[in-house]
Amino acid sequence: MAAADKLTRWFDLIAALLRRRNGGTFEEFRYDVPAYITAAVNEASIMRTFERDKDELRAFGVAIETLPDGDGGESRYRLRPDEFYLPLLALCESRIVSALEVRTIARPKGIGFQTLPVLAITPDECLTLRRAAGRVRALGNPTLDADAAGAIRKLEQDVGLLPIGEPIVAAVKVHASTFEVLGAALSARQRVTFSYASMGRNQQSMRTVEPYGLVFLTGHWYLVAHDPTQQALRQFRVSRISKPKYNAQKKQPDYVIPATFDLEAHAASRQSWELGDEEAVSVVVAFRGESGQVQQGMQLGEETSTPSERCFRVRRRDPFLRWLLTFGGDASIVSPAEWHGSWRTLLHDTLSAHRAAQSLANAAEVA
Known part of the structure; x- marks a missing residue:
């Protein structure tokens, strides 16, 4: 036949x-x-x-x-x-795609499309795809050049033109040797030791951790690793890691990544204020109203004894306070007391900046 x-x-x-x-x-x-x-x-x-x-x-x-x-x-x-079918590709505006946003993605009409899983492409991932294709084409190999151009063209045929703008936070250059050492230690399941510049404590210190994976978030690469000293997962910005090393001669693994650990789910659940290796602080926030933004914000925190309040585990203060500003007065810090003071100061400074900008605009109109 x-x-x-x-x-x-x-x-x-x-x-x-x-x-x-x-x-x-x-x-x-x-x-x-x-x-x-x-x-x-x-x-x-x-x-x-x-x-x-x-x-x-x-x-x-x-x-x-x-x-x-x-x-x-x-x-x-x-x-x-x-x-059987490949997932439905879709561009999303959010840096981290929520389950709610995935459910609201418009699907083509026809049999079968409603049951397909969705692969959402974020702005950071669009930038990474364009940069990767550009680096491949820069190699000067005609075959690779055509393949890279064709891959981007086919992807845009499915999802539309990929955004070409920078992410909210521009990516910081990381030495290739750092990636090589971290990747090799991860593959061999060996502990890795490195010098780390902690921005919160403004100091350099040596860390020994068990790598669980590398993720790209908010324009930066992070090493997700288990800290044996703290017995907890930590996120280390790769651009702040220097002099990484591990025992490449050792044949037996130092650790086992738990079968329940899901790197993609872990990365998707991280907000900007949760990233980093600083000690997490429990911050209680009171929300007001029932707007969609308030409801979504409350979903990110843990419930407390007060229905309108949520508790957040925060490692980076400034991104968290800036996030609260977006609620326009419908969210305020209850505790700890020292954070409440920082919150009031940020509100005052922001209001002063807006008033100064408005005064300049009014003066320009009069002139």
Whole structure:
């Protein structure tokens, strides 16, 4: 049988499987696949062809399930759309995409699109994709140049033009050797020691940690690692790491990453004020009103005994206070007391800056 005939038969079988959400038997599928109902071949031969087609498609990664019949009848076969189709690509404006934003992404009309998983591309990731393609094209290899340009062109065909602007915080250059050492230590599951510049304490100190992964957030690379001394996960900005080293000669791993740890979920759950290696401070915030912004803000904190208040674990004070400013008076700090003072000072300075800008604008209009 010609290869084209086999390919056509495979396509017909896949289409038949996808049309039946609850699966079907061979007898049901054979009428959807013209090659299975030919009169020139006996029943046993057609059944062997069907079994061979299933095995070959599975070898190519097509996840055809076999569902045994509870009454001892003929088995049913199923192909879930979400295990066959690639995810739906979408551009998002948020730096970190929430589950709510994913659910509100518009999907094309048609059968199957509503059940597809969504792969949301953030502004930081758009910038990374463009930079990566640019670096590949800069190598001067015509084949790689065409491949990189084609990859970006195909992606933009699916999701639209990728933004070309910088992220909110511009990426800081990191030495390639730092990435190499951290990546090698992570792959070998070896503890890594490095000098770290802590901005909060304004000091340089030596750290020994167990790397769990590297993530790109808010325009910066972070090393997510377990600190054996503190018995807690920490995030270290890679641009502040220097002189990293690990025992490359050691064959046995120093640690095991817990099976329950999900790097993607961990990164997606981090807000800008949660990043860093500083000690986390519990900050209680009182919210007012029932606007959508207030509701979303409250979801990021932990519930307290007061319904309108939430507790946040904050490592970086300034980003957290600036975030509270966006609520326009519908959020205020309750505790700790020293943070309440910083909050009032920021409100005063911001209001003064706006008044000064308004005065200059009024003076310009009069002139």
